Amino acid sequence: MNTKANSLNNYIKSLFAENFDPRGVASKNLFFKKQIFLWLDTHGAATIPELSRGLNISVPKVTSLVNELMKDGLIINNGKVESTGGRRAAVYGLAKKICYFIGVDVKRYYINIGLFDLNKNLVKLKEKIPYPLENTQQALSALIQNIKKFIRESGVGSSRILGMGINLSGRVNHFTGYSYSYFHFQEEPLASIIAHETGIKTFLENDSNAMAYGEFAQGAVKDEKHVIFLNLDYGTGTGIIINKKLYYGKSGFSGEFGHIPFFDNNILCGCGKKGCLETEISGMALIRRVKEKIQGGSPSLLTKKVKNLQNLKLEDVVEAALTDDMLVIELLSEMGEKLGKALSVLINLFNPELVILGGKLSETGDYLRLPARSAMNKYSLSLVNNDTQLKLSELGERAGVIGAGLIARNRVISNEY
Ligand SMILES: [Zn+2]
Known part of the structure; x- marks a missing residue:
């Protein structure tokens, strides 16, 4: 991992940290940056006046924070739109290639793995990787090897992958990261074991829940x-x-x-x-x-x-x-x-x-x-x-991968469980 990618990764991680303490100027700025980031994530690209109104932060303050976020590489200038009074204003949106998320859907005889950019686009998908799901240590190792291979082949450094969702059938406690129907061999939660092996923050999900979320986010649910x-x-x-x-x-x-x-x-x-x-x-x-x-x-x-x-x-x-x-x-x-x-x-x-x-x-x-x-x-x-x-x-085979990837994204970005 090169130093630049490493420091960017640490910066993004601090932006999305769970226990945020908005005291002091530096962390206050980080707090406001996170608000801007989340606002753009929810509402889509926006102009400085729109951000200022939406977040109740002064225009000069928003301008300086947006400039910093651009320098950090997290947001980009999407061009200009007609604004009030015939003036043209710059529109800012999230930089989609700054970081990524992974969704892994474990089926009975194969695995599907997908890579998502920051804007929730599925940018790489590998389907039906042969994999017989068995409740054994070997099957767990094979699952981890398949994930590592996908990451290597994706060409995106693992330091840029901020989270990974994995679906399993049966009893899964998404909050503690324990799976009870598969791979329950050790004291340590399965999510931590896989995170340790891959270097990526890992979230487990029950497969049907993840598929439901996939349809909700990008499928049959309007x-x-x-x-x-x-x-x-x-x-x-x-x-x-x-x-x-x-x-x-x-x-x-x-x-x-x-x-x-x-x-x-x-x-x-x-x-x-x-x-x-x-x-x-x-x-x-x-x-x-x-x-x-x-x-x-x-x-x-x-x-x-x-x-x-x-x-x-x-x-x-x-x-x-x-x-x-x-x-x-x-x-x-x-x-x-x-x-x-x-x-x-x-x-x-x-x-x-x-x-x-x-x-x-x-x-x-x-x-x-x-x-x-x-x-x-x-x-x-x-x-x-x-x-x-x-x-x-509507998503068919992809529902699980999409659900897993987007749930992981939610958990990293807004600590939503
Ligand atoms: Zn039964």
Whole structure:
């Protein structure tokens, strides 16, 4: 790391420090600079008079702080606009290439990693890096090696990467940085272990929460404030957004919708209990049903495509639906109806404006959504479900990476949890 990059990094870190003490002239200036920075981040590029009015700081003071921020490299002059009285005024915005953030989305068989600039643009994305997720020390080391490789290949020095978000499925406490379902081998929180290995401040997040946030920030959510995101993948997770904020509960474990006892079916769930919602509404359940049907003699395109049914993956099943495989389409319709009934519970409880179907299974589109919509209307209170749109994910595969990267950015810049 060269000295210039190092001192810039320290400067940016001091600007975004958590325990800010705005006493003394130097730290007061830093405090005002942070206010300008955050104002531009929230409202977009602005002129000096706009900043002065917005922040209630005098024009000469804003001018000198903006000049310093330009010298520091944090903001840039974006050119001029017509201002009041026909005068042209300079507009200032954030310098997007000054620092970066990383989002890592760990799936069951691969990882997606993305690099974001300061303006929330995804500037580099590596998808489907082969990675079998197992709860072992070797799998953890492999995850760290893949992240390091991505950083090396990104060409951005790690000193410029201010934060990294990592999604894992299962129980994750985003605040303490502990993961309980995967890689819980040591006393030290997993987030600190990875931060130590990579040199980048690391934040853990539950995958469904991160995907919900991704859709909220850059996907299917437009102006809605109350949103429920269903992550229909091998398992079934939920991210809940209330009043534009992720709802975590006390320890970050909220939204375990997949493990509510919903069916009296004696089917053992991965969590150890029986009859959980995801035993019949999930990718795993769909794979099980497809296998049962094929073994019972039902015709399907999958018999030709997959030699050994034991190796059947969710991707194969989704692809079969999209190439008009009647067996999979019928099973999706059955599952959609159960899903709609389950959604009626969430709708009656939360009165959301929007429910988003995401995760691999949602790529089957209306084969799942339409029966779900119809059952949702049938089983929930009509006055309540009239408020609720049921949409498909807009970001698809990218929802997790985008959520992870932008959550890390929020936590570094505004210490938002
Ligand atoms: Zn369960």
